[in-house]
Amino acid sequence: MSRWPLPEPMRRALALAREAGEAGEVPVGAVVVRDGVIVGDGRNAPRETHDPTAHAEICAIRDAAVSLQTERLTGCELYVTLEPCAMCAGAIAHARIARVIYAASDPKGGAVAHGARVFEHPQCLHRPDVVAGIGEGEAAELLRSFFRERR
Amino acid sequence: MSRWPLPEPMRRALALAREAGEAGEVPVGAVVVRDGVIVGDGRNAPRETHDPTAHAEICAIRDAAVSLQTERLTGCELYVTLEPCAMCAGAIAHARIARVIYAASDPKGGAVAHGARVFEHPQCLHRPDVVAGIGEGEAAELLRSFFRERR
Numbered sequence: 001m002s003r004w005p006l007p008e009p010m011r012r013a014l015a016l017a018r019e020a021g022e023a024g025e026v027p028v029g030a031v032v033v034r035d036g037v038i039v040g041d042g043r044n045a046p047r048e049t050h051d052p053t054a055h056a057e058i059c060a061i062r063d064a065a066v067s068l069q070t071e072r073l074t075g076c077e078l079y080v081t082l083e084p085c086a087m088c089a090g091a092i093a094h095a096r097i098a099r100v101i102y103a104a105s106d107p108k109g110g111a112v113a114h115g116a117r118v119f120e121h122p123q124c125l126h127r128p129d130v131v132a133g134i135g136e137g138e139a140a141e142l143l144r145s146f147f148r149e150r151r
Numbered sequence: 152m153s154r155w156p157l158p159e160p161m162r163r164a165l166a167l168a169r170e171a172g173e174a175g176e177v178p179v180g181a182v183v184v185r186d187g188v189i190v191g192d193g194r195n196a197p198r199e200t201h202d203p204t205a206h207a208e209i210c211a212i213r214d215a216a217v218s219l220q221t222e223r224l225t226g227c228e229l230y231v232t233l234e235p236c237a238m239c240a241g242a243i244a245h246a247r248i249a250r251v252i253y254a255a256s257d258p259k260g261g262a263v264a265h266g267a268r269v270f271e272h273p274q275c276l277h278r279p280d281v282v283a284g285i286g287e288g289e290a291a292e293l294l295r296s297f298f299r300e301r302r
Contacts, residue, residue, distance in 0.1 A: 051213055052222040052246040053204065062202055071203040086269045087241025090262070094238060095203040108274060111241070115274030116267040118237045123259060123266030 009033050009079040010103065010135045016043040016056065017081045017142050023048060027142040030056035030080040032064035032073060032097070039076065040064025056080055057088035061095045072096045081139035083110035083132070089118035092128060099129040103139035160184050160230040161254060161286045167194040167207065168232045168293050174199060178293040181207035181231035183215035183224060183248070190227065191215025207231055208239035212246045223247045232290035234261035234283070240269035243279060250280040254290035 006014070009031045016029025020043040032040035042059025046052050057080050065071050073095040083106040084092060092100055102112070111118045112130060119127045157165070160182045167180025171194040183191035193210025197203050208231050216222050224246045234257035235243060243251055253263070262269045263281060270278045 046222040046245070050216050050220050050222050052216055052224070053209055053213060053242045054222075055245075058204055062204060065201050065203055069201050071197040071201050071205075073203070085241055085245075086237050086262070086267060086275070087245060088238075090236055090238025090241060091204050094197070094206075094236075109276065111237070111267070111269070111272075111274060115272035116237060116262070116269045118262070118267045118269075121262075121266035123262060124237070125260065 006135050006138075007079070009038060009077070010081075010101065012038060012041065013056075013079045013081050014103070014135060014138050014142070016041060017139065020044040020056070021142060021146045027146050028056040028080065028082045030060035030078060032060050033077045033079065034064075034068070034073075034075060039067050053087065055085065055088050056082075057084055058091050061091055061097070065095065074098065077101060081135065082106050082143070083112050083114070085109050086111035086116045086118055089116075093119065093124050093126045096126050097128050099131065101131045101134055103133070103135035104143065105132065105136065157286050157289075158230070158252075160189060160228070161232075161252065163189060163192065164207075164230045164232050165254070165286060165289050165293070167192055168290065171195040171207070172293060172297045178297050179207040179231065179233045181211035181229060183211050184228045184230065185215075185219070185224075185226060190218050204238065206236065206239050208235055209242050212242055212248070216246065225249065228252060232286065233257050233294070234263050234265070236260050237262035237267045237269055240267075244270065244275050244277045247277050248279050250282065252282045252285055254284070254286035255294065256283065256287065
């Protein structure tokens with residue numbers, strides 16, 4: 001028996017999450033894809049960079065926007081290993097990301113399917129498609145083992 | 152008769168908003184203050200910098216955090232000319248800003264007193280004090296004249 005393979009961008013996001021964890025950051029990774037090609041990536045780095053906004057999604061969006069020389073990532077997909085928080089959901093909307101694919105759910109800090117539910121208000125000027133759960137087992141285990149080691 | 156003077160950080164935020172407008176960006180400015188001293192500032196710059204996250208608040212928070220060499224702006228105040236959106240409210244919470252002072256209300260895009268009301272959910276791990284309305288006349292007029300000229 002073999003497992004259904006994860007899409008390549010989510011495998012890359014998980015690798016970035018692992019890299020974050022090894023650097024002592026909460027293990028979350030993200031990539032931005034356009035026409036099947038990765039155009040930006042990022043991982044959590046707030047401690048190392050002294051930047052409270054340096055979540056994986058923000059880093060990946062900034063990376064892609066600079067690469068593509070536009071602040072509008074129209075038609076792009078964002079793969080991320082954890083449900084985005086309010087800050088990141090807001091950034092996704094501002095960037096006009098067409099679709100968000102996230103792995104693990106985050107009832108404690110998420111703002112897509114939990115809490116602020118940023119995309120569900122009329123004040124949110126762009127609402128991406130949202131797909132959840134691809135790679136959630138791997139993503140959640142990375143987070144669990146990170147916090148277990150630090151307890 | 153004279154008007155009650157605006158606090159110096161809000162005057163500086165308004166000057167930054169004006170600067171943004173002159174550069175063709177939506178006129179919003181922000182500063183971060185610690186112990187009465189400005190430790191970071193920013194203005195809207197998403198177009199110029201190809202960065203959809205480059206709102207005034209995010210720029211000011213990143214500036215202050217790098218200056219102070221910490222991702223936690225504990226005890227700091229953020230002055231901003233417009234009610235923060237969901238992205239910026241989330242960033243304010245992550246940065247552990249103690250107090251947010253904003254000028255104009257933003258029923259269309261705000262996420263503090265409108266829409267997602269980011270600080271009001273248990274998923275928001277830090278809730279700043281919020282003070283609204285100082286300098287709102289000046290801030291709103293900057294925005295109105297910016298959009299009037301572009302119609």
